Amino acid sequence: HSSPGATADAEAWERLWAQSRLVLHIEGQVLTCSLSAPCDLLAELVPxxxxxxxxxxxxxxxxxxxxGGKGPQEFGGLRPHPNLCVQVWSGGQVRLTQCLRDPGTFPGALPGRPDDLLLLQHGGNASLCAVERGACTPLASFTSRGAGHPGLLExxxxxxxxxxxxQQLWHPSNRTGVVLWACPLHKYLRTHWALVWMGVLLGAACLLLLLLMKKEDVKGWLKSLRAGYGSKGE
Incomplete structure (x- = not known):
């Protein structure tokens, strides 16, 4: 049971965040953002x-x-991509979210690319992993959204x-030594479904041919049966 004072504080914070605004900018080839609020807020910007x-x-x-501050903040040279968003976290909650594909972000919002895959590469290491659902899966174990066996696209x-x-989203000069890549999967997904349809059509053709052969066999059997009955009648 919360006290009236705690409830009032929570409501005040909600009003404060309702008056705050997060705006994304593309300056050259770098993503930046600005957080404007009625007062200084203890918060974290999370791309x-x-x-x-x-x-x-x-x-x-x-x-x-x-x-911090009123001016634009950048993320160590993070490059813009339609699937990138920035969230404002405070008190363990997401308070604000803004994405580059949102029409209200800035004139000419970028169209989303749902088939792009985010890859992570550690600096000086050729191994790549796919970032999905809170984990980074090595490509040798990764299964694409278009099905297929693990490691098919490695x-x-x-x-x-x-x-x-x-597209390189984050260059290797960053402080963590991590490189981020955005790779389009649509060409592989199209190829996968084309192969699936080819398999379906081939299977249907084989089944039809089999049925025709069976039909001819039945016709031959009936013809021989009639011939047998005819010879008996004579």
């Missing part, structure tokens, strides 16, 4: 990755920082990173 607007937002490792994604097919 996160959200492929689908209705889904969870995965915090990016090592990029959280205290909210070599393809490693090649995409090596030849520049993936």
């Amino acid at each position: 996160c990755w959200q492929p689908v607007s209705s889904g969870p937002c995965q915090p990016l490792p090592g990029l959280q920082q205290p909210a 070599q393809d994604l490693q090649r995409d990173v090596a030849v520049g097919q993936c």
Whole structure:
């Protein structure tokens, strides 16, 4: 049972956050944000990755920082991507969220890319892992959203990173030595479903051929049966 004073304090904080505003900016090739509030707030800015607007937002490792000052704050050279959002955490709760794909963010909001995959690479290490659902899964064990067995896309994604097919979100000069990549999966998902449909069509064709062969066999059997009865009648 909470006291009236605690309830009043909670309501005051809610009003304070309702009057606060988080705005994202793209300055050159760097993502920045500004938090405006009626007074100084003890809060943390947390960049996160959200492929689908209705889904969870995965915090990016090592990029959280205290909210402070009135001017724009950047995240160590984090580059903009449509799936990036920034959350304001305070008191163990998400108070504000703003995403680059939100139409109200700034003129010309970026369209989301739900099929892009976030990869994490430790500096000086060629191994990559896929960041999903609060974990980082090594590509050798990763299963794409289009099904397939674990590790199916490992070599393809490693090649995409090596030849520049993936967008580097965070460059290797950051303080943690972690590199973040955004890799499009739509071409692999299209290939997967094309193969599935080819398999379905091939299976249907084989079944039809089998039925036709069975039909011919039945016709031949009936013909021989009629011929047998005819010879008996004679």
